[in-house]
Amino acid sequence: MTTAQALGARLRHLRKARQLTLSGLASLSGVAVSTISKIENGTLSPTLDKVLRLAEGLDLTIGQLIGDDDSENMSPNSRFAPSREGDGIVIDTKNYVYRYLCAELTNKxxxxxxxxxxxxxLKEFGPLERHGGEEFLIVMDGEVVVHSEFYAPVTLGRGESIYLDSTMGHAYVSAGDRDAEVFCICTEPQRLEKDDETEPSQPA
Known part of the structure; x- marks a missing residue:
């Protein structure tokens, strides 16, 4: 089974476990029904934008959507997860080949x-992507042009980096004669804790 097929099967399982129809998940996530259907059938590899939107729609972290259930109850204070060369979950999309590292940790x-x-x-890339959270990217090899919704394009060389708000439309494209290699850390969209959802007590 390919990674796309495995992710699609997992997405279908999680959606049905929540008794959601395709249109129900589409309403919660903002991802089109046709796109969800293609992902579940393993015919479309989702971008990070789509993965994060689907995870948010299912009220899951990205790790819970693409990761391994076995570490679901691992204490955050006992985290220690080396990642070796070749490890991780690979998702190959039109614009990027993503390797999600330490994917076995579900509550990152x-x-x-x-x-x-x-x-x-940018023409080849298509529409800018946006999702919850923030991200930091550093160029490991090649050159990258960072396009964004509100700022002029910025070119980054090897060893250079950028920090940005992921809710702003953005795109990374290779500027050199070969594919650029980058390392990116994204934060999960902020979620309300149960205690935060209650109304604050009023002074007497």
Whole structure:
């Protein structure tokens, strides 16, 4: 089974476990019914934007959506998860090849990603992506042009980095004659804790 097929089967299982229809998950996540259907059937590899939106729609972290259930109850204070070369969950999309590292940790506050950037122009990339949280990216090899919704494009060389608000439309494209290699850390969208959902007590 390919990674896309495995992720699709997991997404279908999680959706049905919550008794959600395709249209129900589409309403909660903002991802089109046709896109969800293709992902579940293993014919479409979802971008990070789509993965995060689907996780949020299912009220899960990205680790819980793509990771391993066995570590669900691991205490956050006992985290120690080395990642070796070749480890991780690989998702190959039109613009990026993502390698999600330490995917077995399901309740992470950060999402570490080793990626190869395939798109070489904004026209080739398509619409800007946006999702909850923030992200930090450092270029490991090649050159990257960072396009964003509100700022002029910025070119980054090897060893250079950028920190940005992921809710702002953004895209990374390779500027050189080969695919750029980057490392990115994304934070999960902020979620309200149960205690935060209650109305604060009023002074007497």
């Amino acid at each position: 506050r950060m999402v570490p990603i080793h990626a190869r950037i395939k798109a070489s122009s």
